[in-house]
Amino acid sequence: MKNKIKVYRAMHDLTQEDLAKAIGVTRQTILAIEKEKYIPSLDLAFRIARHFNVSIEEIFQYDEEARTVAVD
Amino acid sequence: MKRNTFYLIGGFAAVILLAIFWYSDETHTPLLITIAFLVAVVLLYFMRKRVKDFAEDERAARITEKAALRTLQVFWVLFCAFSIGAIAQILQEPSFPPRELVPVAQRHTPEILHLRSLGYVQLGLLCLTIFLYVGFRLYYARKYGEWETDEE
Numbered sequence: 001m002k003n004k005i006k007v008y009r010a011m012h013d014l015t016q017e018d019l020a021k022a023i024g025v026t027r028q029t030i031l032a033i034e035k036e037k038y039i040p041s042l043d044l045a046f047r048i049a050r051h052f053n054v055s056i057e058e059i060f061q062y063d064e065e066a067r068t069v070a071v072d
Numbered sequence: 073m074k075r076n077t078f079y080l081i082g083g084f085a086a087v088i089l090l091a092i093f094w095y096s097d098e099t100h101t102p103l104l105i106t107i108a109f110l111v112a113v114v115l116l117y118f119m120r121k122r123v124k125d126f127a128e129d130e131r132a133a134r135i136t137e138k139a140a141l142r143t144l145q146v147f148w149v150l151f152c153a154f155s156i157g158a159i160a161q162i163l164q165e166p167s168f169p170p171r172e173l174v175p176v177a178q179r180h181t182p183e184i185l186h187l188r189s190l191g192y193v194q195l196g197l198l199c200l201t202i203f204l205y206v207g208f209r210l211y212y213a214r215k216y217g218e219w220e221t222d223e224e
Contacts, residue, residue, distance in 0.1 A: 016222070024129070025129035025130070025131070026127050026129050026131070026132070028131070028217065028218060028220070029129050029130070029131040029132075031217060031220050031222050032131060032216055032217030032218075032220060034222075035217055035220050035222075037215070037216055037217030037220060038131050038134075038216045038217055040130070041130055043130075044130060
């Protein structure tokens with residue numbers, strides 16, 4: 001799952017710590033999502049999108065090739 | 073309560089349990105250590121709930137869930153193998169003549185079920201489970217970016 005969190009953070013001048021606190025997760029989780037090591041739940045994806053006032057699709061892009069890797 | 077205080081109390085509890093284990097062994101009261109262990113686990117559980125700075129979000133929960141599932145999958149296979157072996161040994165014992173009629177010296181006792189061996193095997197399996205869990209936890213923590221570093 002590709003994402004543009006880093007871009008949106010930069011646009012809103014937010015650190016990973018700031019964003020993590022705002023949506024109620026750890027900084028490590030934001031980092032893991034940005035590095036595509038962890039796919040967030042739908043709930044968390046919505047919270048991130050809502051925080052930046054955009055739709056989920058704007059931030060997260062479904063990656064068909066990476067799907068098989070992410071399953072397990 | 074802070075996390076480090078909790079770990080400190082956990083350490084003290086382990087030392088106290090060790091002392092109770094020694095006392096229990098010396099006085100031949102195995103029930104004492106069994107009850108003490110259960111009480112310690114319950115107390116630590118409630119203390120852990122009072123710790124404020126345990127940060128657990130969905131990624132941390134996912135790591136715990138995955139590690140626990142994998143540990144259980146490996147553990148039940150090992151436990152099942154051990155249990156099947158034990159059952160097979162029980163079945164080896166002749167059903168005739170009845171066990172009560174056989175002189176004690178000639179009774180065939182399945183080795184795997186010796187009380188002493190059983191305790192050691194259980195302890196071994198328990199230790200293995202802990203190692204398995206820690207191993208799987210490290211694996212999934214790494215997989216889900218626990219030690220990733222960023223330029224930020």
